[in-house]
Structures are given as C-alpha cells and as structure tokens.
Amino acid sequence: MAQADELTIRATSDTLLRAQAARKQASAAQFVRWMLLFAGGVIMVMPLAYMISTSLKWPWEVYEIGLIPQEPTLENYTYVLEDGRFFGWFVNSLVIATITTLSALFFDSLVGYTLCKFQFRGRYIVFIAILSTLMIPTEMLVIPWYMMSQSFGWLDSYWGIMFPGLMTAFGVFLMKQFFETVPDDFLEAARIDGLNEFQIWWQVAMPMVKPALAALAIFIFLGNWTAFLWPLIVTTSPDLYTLPVGLASFGDEADVAWELIMTGAAISTLPTLIFFLIFQRFIIRGVVMAGLKG
Amino acid sequence: MSQLILRDLVKRYGTTQVLHSINLTVEQGEFVVLVGPSGCGKSTTLRMIAGLEEISGGTIEIGGRVVNNLEPKDRNIAMVFQNYAIYPHMTVRRNIGFGLKTAKLSKAEKNARIDEVAAILGMTEYLERKPAQLSGGQRQRVAIGRAMVRDPAVFLFDEPLSNLDAQLRTQMRLEIKKLHTRVGRMMIFVTHDQVEAMTLADRIVIMKDGHIQQIGTPAQVYHEPANTFVAQFIGAPQMNLLKAEGTGTGVRLWNGVEIAVPGIQIAPGRPVSFGIRPEDLKSDASAVLSGTVTVAEPLGAETLVYVDVDGVEVTATAPGRTPPRAGDRIGLGLSGDNAHLFDSASGQSLRTARA
Ligand SMILES: Nc1ncnc2c1ncn2[C@@H]1O[C@H](COP(=O)(O)OP(=O)(O)OP(=O)(O)O)[C@@H](O)[C@H]1O
Ligand SMILES: [Mg+2]
Numbered sequence: 233m234a235q236a237d238e239l240t241i242r243a244t245s246d247t248l249l250r251a252q253a254a255r256k257q258a259s260a261a262q263f264v265r266w267m268l269l270f271a272g273g274v275i276m277v278m279p280l281a282y283m284i285s286t287s288l289k290w291p292w293e294v295y296e297i298g299l300i301p302q303e304p305t306l307e308n309y310t311y312v313l314e315d316g317r318f319f320g321w322f323v324n325s326l327v328i329a330t331i332t333t334l335s336a337l338f339f340d341s342l343v344g345y346t347l348c349k350f351q352f353r354g355r356y357i358v359f360i361a362i363l364s365t366l367m368i369p370t371e372m373l374v375i376p377w378y379m380m381s382q383s384f385g386w387l388d389s390y391w392g393i394m395f396p397g398l399m400t401a402f403g404v405f406l407m408k409q410f411f412e413t414v415p416d417d418f419l420e421a422a423r424i425d426g427l428n429e430f431q432i433w434w435q436v437a438m439p440m441v442k443p444a445l446a447a448l449a450i451f452i453f454l455g456n457w458t459a460f461l462w463p464l465i466v467t468t469s470p471d472l473y474t475l476p477v478g479l480a481s482f483g484d485e486a487d488v489a490w491e492l493i494m495t496g497a498a499i500s501t502l503p504t505l506i507f508f509l510i511f512q513r514f515i516i517r518g519v520v521m522a523g524l525k526g
Numbered sequence: 527m528s529q530l531i532l533r534d535l536v537k538r539y540g541t542t543q544v545l546h547s548i549n550l551t552v553e554q555g556e557f558v559v560l561v562g563p564s565g566c567g568k569s570t571t572l573r574m575i576a577g578l579e580e581i582s583g584g585t586i587e588i589g590g591r592v593v594n595n596l597e598p599k600d601r602n603i604a605m606v607f608q609n610y611a612i613y614p615h616m617t618v619r620r621n622i623g624f625g626l627k628t629a630k631l632s633k634a635e636k637n638a639r640i641d642e643v644a645a646i647l648g649m650t651e652y653l654e655r656k657p658a659q660l661s662g663g664q665r666q667r668v669a670i671g672r673a674m675v676r677d678p679a680v681f682l683f684d685e686p687l688s689n690l691d692a693q694l695r696t697q698m699r700l701e702i703k704k705l706h707t708r709v710g711r712m713m714i715f716v717t718h719d720q721v722e723a724m725t726l727a728d729r730i731v732i733m734k735d736g737h738i739q740q741i742g743t744p745a746q747v748y749h750e751p752a753n754t755f756v757a758q759f760i761g762a763p764q765m766n767l768l769k770a771e772g773t774g775t776g777v778r779l780w781n782g783v784e785i786a787v788p789g790i791q792i793a794p795g796r797p798v799s800f801g802i803r804p805e806d807l808k809s810d811a812s813a814v815l816s817g818t819v820t821v822a823e824p825l826g827a828e829t830l831v832y833v834d835v836d837g838v839e840v841t842a843t844a845p846g847r848t849p850p851r852a853g854d855r856i857g858l859g860l861s862g863d864n865a866h867l868f869d870s871a872s873g874q875s876l877r878t879a880r881a
Contacts, residue, residue: 420578421611421672426599426628439615 286494294490308495318496320471321478326503328390328463328474329456332397336452337445339399344407345433349419359408365401374465381466392466393474397456403448410444411437446511454504475500528554528589528679530575530712536583537570537736544570545736547584552680552712557703559715561723562733563759568716571733572682575714576605589679599628604673605682609689610665612657612672618644619653622671629676643671646708663694670702674709683715687722699725720760724748732756754799754873757866763804763830765866766840770800776862781836783815787862790876798876801866804830809844813857819850833858 286294287308289301312318347359377396378387386392414437422432438445460476467473473481479496482489530552537545545567552558560568573579575586577598585592593601604625612621619640626636644650647667657665666686673681683702687695703726706713717723723730724744732739732747732755739759740752751757757765770777772792777800778784785800792798807815809831817835822844824830829849831842833856842858850856867876 415609415611417607417609417611418613420576421605421607422624423578424576424598424603424605425625425672425676426597436613439613442615 283494283497286491287498289491291489291491308491309499312492312495312499317470317473317478318499321473321475322500324390324472324478325457325475325500328394329453332394332456333449333453335394335398336400336403337449340403340448341407341411341438341441341445342433343399343404344409345411345437347404348408348411349416349437362401362404366405370461374462377462378465387466388468388472390472393463393472396462397452397459400452403452406448407441407444410441414440450507450511453507457500457504528712529587530589530680530714531587532571532575532584533587534584535571535574535581535586537567537574537579538582543582543736545574545582548736548738550731550738550741552714555710555712557706557713557715557726557728558731559717559723559727559729560731560733561717561720561759562739564718566733567736568718568733569684572605572684572714572716575601575680576603576682577601602679603682604676604678604680605684606666606669606673606686608685610657610669612665612668614657617654617656618649618660618668618671621657621668622653622675625672625675639675640671643675646674646705647671662690663698666690666698667701670705674705677709677711679711681709681711681713683713685717686715687717688719695722702726720762724760730760732759734759750875751801751866752875754801754868757801757868757875761803763841765801765803766807767868768800768802768838768840769870770798772796772798777865777867779815780838781815785814785860785862785865787865787867790867792867792876797870799868799870799873801868802860802864804841805843806864807840807842807858807860809842809850809856810859811857812859814860815840815858816855817858819852819854819856822849822852824849831856 281299285299285301288304288306290303290305290307293302343362347355347362373396381387381392381395386395418436418440419432422436427435458476459474460480463474464477464480467477470478470481475496479493479500482492482496530550532548532550535545535548536543548567548571550558560571562568570579574581575588577593577596581594585594587593588601588603613624616624619637622640622643623636626639629636631639640653641650644653647670649664649667649671652660652664657668660668666689669686686702687698690698699722702713702715715722715726727744729741729743730747731741734755740747740756742750742752747756747760751760751765754767758767769780772778772794773784774791774794776784776786777792777798779800815835817833817840819831820834820839821832822829823832824846827846829844829846831844831850833840833842835858840858844850844856868874869876
C-alpha cells in the first residue's frame, strides 16, 4: 500500500515536472489561445450579465451603461411574479414546449428509423425532400403557416402555435444518422423472437439511441421555449402568449419596461437551466456524437 | 420425425445469383456446420432458414412443414448472432426472457425457464446484471440462453465465436458442443474457420460461390476431399498440390520423379494434380524428393518446413527435437497410399487416399 502510494507520488511529480517543461515551451501559443477563449467567453456572457444586472435596476437607471446597479432592488421580481399574466405565459410556454418536444421526439425518430432501416422505393427521394426543408428559413415559412392556420381556423390556439414544430426535419436527419449505429442483428434477433416492427422500434431500437434522444429533446425544447416570431404572429389574445411574446408586451407602446422584460427573461431561463443540468451529460455526448457545433 | 430439408434453394439479389440450388437434409439432433470463404453464401443460407431473407426459389421444410411463407417466429427456430445482439439496457434475466416474449406462459413459468437455462449456462449469479458488466464469453452465453429458452427445433448460429479471443473461443466451442449433446436439437452453425467446423460438426457442408462443394463427416472431407478446393480449404497447413501426369501405375511429378499410386489407373500422359498433406510429406532418408529449406517453423512436437523442391515450394513436416534450419538441404519421403489425385482441368477428385 505504502509502496503504491510512493509510486503514485513519484509518477505524479514526474508528470508535474514534465508538464511544467511543456508549459514553458508552449506558453506563447497557449497565451494567445487562452486570450481568444477569454474574449469569446466575455462576449457570450455579457448579454446574460446585462440581463441580470438590468433586472436588478430601478427604471430610472435602466439606460445607464454600468453593469453594477447603483441601488440594487428585487422590486422587479416581486412585480413580475405577482403579475398573474406572467404565470399564465409561463404555463403556456411549458405546455407548448413539452408537447412539441414529445411529439417531435416520437415522429422524428419514427421517420428517421424507417428511412434508416427499411428498404423501399423512393426512400432516398423522401429523405432528400425532408432534408431540403432544412434550407428554408422560418421567416419564409411563417406566411404559408399563417394562411394555412387561417383556413383551418387554427389562429389564436395552442394547436396553431404548436403544429409547425410537431415534427422537425433536423430531428429526422439526426435520428436517421443515429439509427445507423444500431446493428441490424439486434433488430433481426427481436424479429425472430416474435416482436412486430413497431415493438422492435420502440422496445429495442429506441433504448439504444437514448443519448441522441436526450440531445434532440434539449435542442427542441430550447427552440420552442425561446420561439418568438411564430407565436407572436399566430396569437392575438394575451392569454395565449408564450413567455417570449408575453415579455415583449410588458410596458406600453410609448415606454418599453426593460427592467421588467429582463426580469421575466431571467426567470424564464431557469427551466432551461434546470433542463441543461439534468441532461448535460447526454447533451455533451449527443453533440459530440452528432458531430455538431452546438 | 423432425428434419430440416433444403430443396433447390436459390437466392438472387436482382440479377446476381448468390445461391445456386442448395440441397441439404439435416437429421434430427444433427450438428451441421456450413463453412467456406467469405462471400460464399453461408450467412445467406442461414438467414433464409431463419426467415430473415426472401427465398428466390426452392423450398425450406422444417419438421415436415414448408416454412417458405412463415414469419421467423413461427418457424420454430432460434438464432445466435455474431455480435450477440443482447440488449444493453436490459438485465441478463430480461435478455434471456426476451426469447419468451410471445410465448403463452405465466410469469412464474417464464422465470422458471429462465432460471433453468441460466443454470445450464452457469449464469445464475449474473441474472440481475446488465450486459456492460459481463465479459465477452458471458455475453455470448446470454445470447445462447436467449435462443435456448424457446426450446426451438433448430438452432442457427452465425459465426457466434468470431468476436471472442482465441482461448475463449476454444472454450466456448467446447461448451456449444456439450450443449448440443444435452439439448439434442438440430444445430446449424456458420463459420469460416475450418478448425471450428472440424471440431463441432457431425457433418460439414463446404460452400464456395453459392455452390455446395461437398457434404460429409469431418473425416470424409479431410481424407476424401471431393475436389481441390475442399482439399486445400480443409486442413491447416494446406495440402500441397503438385503438377503431375499419369504413368499407368502411378504418376510422374513435374520434376520427373515417379511415384506409384496403388489402386488406381491413370492413362499415361494425362495431366493431374497430385495432392499430399504436409503431415504425409516427412523429412526422411528415403528422400523421394529433396530440396532446400526456405523457412522452418518449430511448433513443438513437429517443425513445419517450407522446402524449395526443384523450383516449387512445398510444405512438409520435420521432427520437433532436431529441426532443420533454413538453408539446409533435406530429403522428403512420401507414400503413394496417402496421395490424393485430382483432374487438373476440373479439379474433381480421381481417387482419394484411404480414410
Ligand atoms: N443485400 C445484398 N445485396 C446484394 N448482394 C448481397 C446482399 N447481401 C449479400 N450479398 C452477396 O451475397 C453473397 C453471399 O453473402 P453471405 O453474407 O451469405 O456470405 P458469407 O458466406 O456469410 O460470408 P462471410 O464469411 O463474409 O460472412 C456475397 O457475395 C454478398 O456480396
Ligand atoms: Mg456471413
């Protein structure tokens, strides 16, 4: 035992010495690298810091640049949380993001699996067609969505907000790629054991792509949680607003209440933060596996 | 009477035909090994029996019933795959029990079956573990357990041992053989390893390019190979095939050496292939052939020597205790009794050595 410890210590000090030497050599390049990363970090964190800072300011200070509030206050938080509308929007967002996420996970992986594991005529064309929709920006889709909602009477409803996101081309693509990693042997073994194709997908293939599902869940949840343009367009009654739309409506036309908007935004990041903390091991693995730059 | 019969089985992918009229009858309780080089259609044959692959022509009969149009689950078969195909998210118990998914048994009955199978495989203490906590051999056992639990008429194995290291492979090979004795079911085992084929099989089916080359017991395919392909495929190191021509009472080798081959007449001048296994070509004083050792590989009991005989390299055996060295000139002795003769154009056997 003591000997083992000694060995470890020796090994550790060895490593340290070597590391020191290496550090000196690489220090210049290292310095530049760290500085770049630092700058990147600052740029990423600034908006967040400003959001928190503004949410702690009184209205008279909002337009001042200082990051540290002169007279910090929680007044905005009390106001927002006591305002009944905020809670309603929060629930709207939560329901919509949750349902959309579940639905997209289900359909994306079902379609991805089918495209990956079944040979049928036109498979390639279907896949390309789905992929090509990725190249159309939301801003362009909003008009046909609106016209569609209008003729079906979906305007100003939950369904109207949700329907465009119930299945995503990106998710289909991602899941198709992940199902490639599930060896056919597993599916065939299950087929011999007498499962039907739907059971094979649900009981055998799905559990094997859990990391991908978790990553996709986070992407989709965040996307819906922060969606602004479409919910803004499709809803008219404030009761149906999602959080981002509701927050933007704080204040009146003449005077935007930035401190309240920032407070609401700060509160609304909480669920996403919790989501992240729970799923972060999956998302990191998932992002790495998908080869995406998250 | 339970039998598995393949009649004129054909498989086509588009216009390419990968199986040409396969005919095979497997008797009750028989262990049959399909062996052949990569791409010869072993897996395809097995998968067609399992029902995982469409049948392009011919019939498959299991236990007196044509199963061509039956789903895999209704064919009374079970299959063990090369990479185990056991589910990482389920315990060993659930993995083994998966084979009973569609069986109409109560939960208690299912558990009893699982326990029984686990006991046979020595996996009882691992039942609650996940596959990630098992070794390769244990995982393979789970896969076998999953097949056993259904008590099928036919077990199908597709190279189940090729992911294991050499030692474990030998051990699992033995266990599969014991298992076969114990359950007494038909087993069809695919491998490209001829040692595995020889050790496991009651009968070996040797395939090449979608054609069956020979069906026989291990002794038959070894001692009476039907053609040059089988002769060289079975047995390691490979049989030597030497150019020769008939002399009436024997053959004259490419270098003019004459060898008497009893029990066969070959027309003088007829070109043939003369086959002799390395263990029948020994370094000895008779020196029917002689040449220079190019490489010597000591194996302990024996030494494998590669000898350049008049410009042709042959493989022969030498004693283990006093091995020759590269560069030595040695004499090689052989007996015409051990010779295999093949038509040099078709490669078909003209006569084979005594079994
Ligand atoms: N889906 C397919 N489409 C076209 N040809 C195929 C297909 N699957 C298999 N083949 C061909 O069928 C032939 C037999 O394949 P098979 O998998 O049965 O070989 P095998 O004997 O099992 O070889 P191995 O030892 O490499 O597993 C091969 O030549 C292969 O290229
Ligand atoms: Mg194969």
